[in-house]
Amino acid sequence: MKKRNKNSALKWYDNAHFVTNLIIVIISIFIIASQSLANGELSFALFSSVINHNSIYILVLLYFILLKFSIGKKIFNYMNVILVFIYLITTITSLFTIVQSFSLYTVLSFILNFVFLIYMSHTLFRDSRIWREYSFSKSPFNELTNDWYFSAIVILTVFLLLVNLISTVVINGVVVSILDSLYYILLGRFIFLYREYLDKKKLDSNNDGNFDEVREKLQEVLDKTDIDDKIVNGVKDIHDKIDNFVSTNEIDKKIDNVKEKILDVSSNITDKVVGMVDNKDNLKEKKPPKKSSKNNKKEDE
Numbered sequence: 001m002k003k004r005n006k007n008s009a010l011k012w013y014d015n016a017h018f019v020t021n022l023i024i025v026i027i028s029i030f031i032i033a034s035q036s037l038a039n040g041e042l043s044f045a046l047f048s049s050v051i052n053h054n055s056i057y058i059l060v061l062l063y064f065i066l067l068k069f070s071i072g073k074k075i076f077n078y079m080n081v082i083l084v085f086i087y088l089i090t091t092i093t094s095l096f097t098i099v100q101s102f103s104l105y106t107v108l109s110f111i112l113n114f115v116f117l118i119y120m121s122h123t124l125f126r127d128s129r130i131w132r133e134y135s136f137s138k139s140p141f142n143e144l145t146n147d148w149y150f151s152a153i154v155i156l157t158v159f160l161l162l163v164n165l166i167s168t169v170v171i172n173g174v175v176v177s178i179l180d181s182l183y184y185i186l187l188g189r190f191i192f193l194y195r196e197y198l199d200k201k202k203l204d205s206n207n208d209g210n211f212d213e214v215r216e217k218l219q220e221v222l223d224k225t226d227i228d229d230k231i232v233n234g235v236k237d238i239h240d241k242i243d244n245f246v247s248t249n250e251i252d253k254k255i256d257n258v259k260e261k262i263l264d265v266s267s268n269i270t271d272k273v274v275g276m277v278d279n280k281d282n283l284k285e286k287k288p289p290k291k292s293s294k295n296n297k298k299e300d301e
Helices: 002-009 016-039 044-066 070-074 076-100 104-121 129-133 146-167 171-201 211-225 227-248 251-286 293-300
Strands: none
Touching: 016 044, 016 171, 044 070, 044 076, 070 076, 076 104, 076 129, 104 146, 104 171, 146 171
16 A cells, blocks of 8 residues: 555656656657658758657657667666767757857757756766766766756756747647657656666765866966966067067168158148149139120121
């Protein structure tokens, strides 16, 4: 009876099996919906996005389906490596997308994929040989809590959904965006639950990496290299070299001579222009006025 009460008290978002089933359902609906979108009238950008999503979602779908069987549990760590590799490629691709077309959507998409990459690698690699061989325990990202990662994923997903809803005109695009957001949140919840399980079992939970050590190491490197002093001294050396070059080549005198020549030429040009204007005015004054045709006729008579 106590076990039944515990199971009934367990909420759906804390049930890893239920979350896994939801992810499978959401991905299946997304693939079906995206196929119907590809058959309809869509822009090329949305069509290529659907293709990229489908290729990723099919692999993730296989990942979660295999988890339902004993073979998936046996090769769980190997599947985690594949999943992290998929999101590594996705993160790199989203970074290149920012370079090609910088926008709020591309920036949010890159940040979300990067957070997933860090969250997956620092959770799914625990209790595996990779964690110990590559010293993940010394990573400063272990300082970020499980709640922080999940909250960051939810917030970024909501912002990304809002951007998609604002830019999407077609109703089908809205459906795809909502399914996409649900997938991100559920995937984040799955990683959250697995990390919580590892913490309860105390599996590779003694991690000493933090961002303070990284700051201290960077400060030590800066202090050893004296980069600030080098920059200041370099600027002073350049300034001294410029002063020496100006003094040895008498640049100041040459500039003054050029200024004087320019002033002389400009004054001569102005004098000539004024003289030409005066000459025209004098010619107009000396020129006799023309007689009218009527006066000419009277003189002939």
